[in-house]
Amino acid sequence: MADHSRALVALGDPTRRAIFERVASRPSSVVELAHEFPVSRPAVSQHLRVLKDAGLVRDRAEGARRIYSLDPAGLAAVRDYFEQFWRTSLASFRDVANRSHEEEP
Amino acid sequence: MADHSRALVALGDPTRRAIFERVASRPSSVVELAHEFPVSRPAVSQHLRVLKDAGLVRDRAEGARRIYSLDPAGLAAVRDYFEQFWRTSLASFRDVANRSHEEEP
DNA sequence: AGCGATGGTAAGTGGCAACTTACGGTAAGT
DNA sequence: ACTTACCGTAAGTTGCCACTTACCATCGCT
Numbered sequence: 001m002a003d004h005s006r007a008l009v010a011l012g013d014p015t016r017r018a019i020f021e022r023v024a025s026r027p028s029s030v031v032e033l034a035h036e037f038p039v040s041r042p043a044v045s046q047h048l049r050v051l052k053d054a055g056l057v058r059d060r061a062e063g064a065r066r067i068y069s070l071d072p073a074g075l076a077a078v079r080d081y082f083e084q085f086w087r088t089s090l091a092s093f094r095d096v097a098n099r100s101h102e103e104e105p
Numbered sequence: 106m107a108d109h110s111r112a113l114v115a116l117g118d119p120t121r122r123a124i125f126e127r128v129a130s131r132p133s134s135v136v137e138l139a140h141e142f143p144v145s146r147p148a149v150s151q152h153l154r155v156l157k158d159a160g161l162v163r164d165r166a167e168g169a170r171r172i173y174s175l176d177p178a179g180l181a182a183v184r185d186y187f188e189q190f191w192r193t194s195l196a197s198f199r200d201v202a203n204r205s206h207e208e209e210p
Numbered sequence: 211a212g213c214g215a216t217g218g219t220a221a222g223t224g225g226c227a228a229c230t231t232a233c234g235g236t237a238a239g240t
Numbered sequence: 241a242c243t244t245a246c247c248g249t250a251a252g253t254t255g256c257c258a259c260t261t262a263c264c265a266t267c268g269c270t
């Protein structure tokens with residue numbers, strides 16, 4: 001499974017993506033996050049686990065709390081995937097446009 | 106629902122993403138696609154519908170066949186989302202790094 | 211008109227994933 | 241040591257979604 005694939009599956013869920021964006025904007029603990037979303041604390045924990053497995057999130061222990069923060073690696077992987085995809089796809093897209101252009105002068 | 110949100114949900118499914126990538130690389134009909142994936146033709150049709158609703162795919166009638174091709178709009182939306190996200194997140198990420206740096210000279 | 215090919219959609223099913231509650235385990239404060 | 245707070249995980253439930261089969265409409269060809 002490629003690096004971006006797991007990340008895309010993870011970001012496919014709206015709740016999980018919202019949590020990810022929230023964590024990216026400000027590193028936070030689990031209870032802090034659970035307080036801001038309409039889901040239970042274990043649900044947040046499970047989402048964070050998926051995000052972590054996808055390389056999108058890191059966590060560091062800070063006393064009894066675990067602070068989750070952005071992991072640039074996963075985000076970079078997804079970004080690069082779309083960036084590359086955009087370039088190559090747009091190229092072939094232009095090829096098709098040019099081809100149909102040449103066929104009817 | 107933002108433009109990129111629907112697209113990300115659509116690309117969350119691996120099969121659907123594979124179909125999308127295949128369509129992007131070469132415009133094709135439904136049966137053609139169904140022949141290349143281990144799912145039935147209606148399944149492909151349904152995936153294409155989701156991709157179309159997400160603005161990721163276009164379709165044009167060509168005789169009795171419908172040729173599906175990439176819709177740059179949806180792809181651009183996702184790309185821009187990650188591009189922007191990458192910039193802002195990386196900025197705040199650097200802020201945190203700098204902050205913790207300043208706190209322990 | 212009749213036929214074969216294409217494909218959208220309805221209906222139904224199975225499996226999975228997102229969620230809950232319950233429990234246990236660790237860290238800090240008193 | 242006891243309590244309180246934080247959190248991961250196990251167990252169970254539910255709803256959704258990806259998939260199938262079946263049916264019907266449309267298009268092109270003879």
